[in-house]
Amino acid sequence: MLAALVVAFPPSKYRALVVAFHNTFRMSQKKIRILVAASDRKQSGGTEAYSFREAQEERAWNRFPSITPARDEAVREFLSAINGQGHGEEVLRLAGARLAQATEKNLAFCHGRLLPVLERERGPLFSALGALSPDLVRRLSDEMVVVCPLLGILAPTDMVPEYRCPVGAQIPGWGSLHTHWKKHLGPVLGRLCRNRRVFSFLPNRLRALWTPGSSVDEFISIQFATRRTDGGLRVENAGAGKLAGAMIRAMLDEDLLDPSQLMSWKAPSGHVYSAVHSERSEGRWGMVFVR
DSSP, X not given: OHHHHHHHSOHHHHHHHHHHHHHHHHHHSOOEEEEEEOOSOBOOOOBOSSOHHHHHTOGGGOSOGGGHHHHHHHHHHHHHHHTTTOOHHHHHTOOHHHHHHHHHHHHTGGGSOBEEHHHHXXXXXXXXXXXXXXXXXXXXXXXEEEEETTTEEEOTTOEEOOOOOOTTOXXXXXXXXXXXXXXXXXXHHHXXXXXXXXXXXXXXXXXXXXXXXXXXXXXXXXXXXXXXXXXXXXXXXXTHHHHHHHHHHHHHHHTOOSHHHHTTOBOTTOOEEOTTTOEEETTEEEEEEEO
């Protein structure tokens, strides 16, 4: 039987059939959405062919144009606070040379070089994704949403300049960026996650920006922790990004798109799923991976 198949389908056609079957199988699976946080570390450089403002007017480089007015307001108030109003140290939570460097980057925001978000972000999560084929870039562009303290939400292919902005930055006389985005992101994320299985790798502060409603098919939050000597758990902070990136890469490479499949996943660091520390209810699953 196998020999007959090999004769009927030479290697090139056989490979094409396998790829077609794989793509058909993936299309039949439940659609997913992956929520991740923007990182502090950014890649320098990019194109000078157009400005951030010009990129915002192109749908290919600004996937979420409905939040453009809110994004403009956030950027305007942020830049005003660290420049003309002299609140840079308070807003950026930096001092000395690091403050001067971050301020210089931020003040070049409007006319700075642009890169796609996937190339701009250089934090542990994005670095752990490794080299990405064009197919994986397309998948991430369709499935991933990057939550950013300054710009709200971004698609992996959105074009952005280099900047520095801490989560929950407080702008004197205006308020916090966290409060600003909490007012605007709910409807957009609700639409993006409707009838999808959502995997959230967001830290608690950014997760609080949006409460998933009944239109979300399933909401899975991922957390990593280490066992303390007293038997309790210490939530991973510094290493969480690298672990999240490794898990997302495994999800893409191995089609681990059902949370029950992730229960058998083991991180390179040794973190494994802990049913004891995880919580599950109808449509919600807080998955905890422990080392």
